[in-house]
Amino acid sequence: GESVGLHLPTLSVQEGDNSIINCAYSNSASDYFIWYKQESGKGPQFIIDIRSNMDKRQGQRVTVLLNKTVKHLSLQIAATQPGDSAVYFCAERSGNQFYFGTGTSLTVIP
Amino acid sequence: DAGVTQSPTHLIKTRGQHVTLRCSPISGHKSVSWYQQVLGQGPQFIFQYYEKEERGRGNFPDRFSARQFPNYSSELNVNALLLGDSALYLCASSPWTVPNEQYFGPGTRLTVT
Numbered sequence: 195g196e197s198v199g200l201h202l203p204t205l206s207v208q209e210g211d212n213s214i215i216n217c218a219y220s221n222s223a224s225d226y227f228i229w230y231k232q233e234s235g236k237g238p239q240f241i242i243d244i245r246s247n248m249d250k251r252q253g254q255r256v257t258v259l260l261n262k263t264v265k266h267l268s269l270q271i272a273a274t275q276p277g278d279s280a281v282y283f284c285a286e287r288s289g290n291q292f293y294f295g296t297g298t299s300l301t302v303i304p
Numbered sequence: 305d306a307g308v309t310q311s312p313t314h315l316i317k318t319r320g321q322h323v324t325l326r327c328s329p330i331s332g333h334k335s336v337s338w339y340q341q342v343l344g345q346g347p348q349f350i351f352q353y354y355e356k357e358e359r360g361r362g363n364f365p366d367r368f369s370a371r372q373f374p375n376y377s378s379e380l381n382v383n384a385l386l387l388g389d390s391a392l393y394l395c396a397s398s399p400w401t402v403p404n405e406q407y408f409g410p411g412t413r414l415t416v417t
């Protein structure tokens with residue numbers, strides 16, 4: 195089966211600082227890598243994705259970096275806000291199947 | 305515009321029983337996927353349906369089945385429930401052209417006793 199794991203289960207950052215959430219994956223054949231955010235009591239919410247042939251993609255306040263050499267994915271959140279507090283999942287898509295990691299809980303300290 | 309809706313919100317069943325969970329996708333979305341999320345873990349992919357056909361299947365036993373209707377709504381059925389089936393069942397819809405942008409519903413919390 196697929197293996198998508200996260201380096202740190204919890205992360206606390208000061209409001210206004212930048213956050214970096216890391217993820218390791220094992221399937222080199224995945225087509226896309228995707229980040230989702232899940233707030234308490236809600237379903238996951240799509241944040242950003244990156245195709246496997248790209249190294250970097252930027253969105254609004256977020257940047258995803260893909261290092262295929264070491265099979266590592268990261269999500270950078272600029273100027274972290276209290277509303278960013280949630281569990282963040284990396285996921286990889288292979289064909290029509292999605293594989294989610296365990297998740298990192300991000301807490302923003304006001 | 306309404307998001308993905310799921311019913312029921314919560315459900316309690318006994319081991320050995322059968323359960324049916326329902327999902328209505330966002331209007332215009334033809335792809336529906338089902339996930340199982342055990343507390344403290346990431347969602348585990350169960351099925352993907354598009355145009356009423358199964359397009360993807362995760363590593364779940366045959367006790368799990370699903371179908372998609374002409375209006376693109378979907379049902380997830382689980383037979384012979386086990387205690388380990390207790391979880392949050394999530395439904396997600398997406399436009400077929402942008403499959404990564406899945407929109408998740410709030411989920412159905414299933415408790416098997």
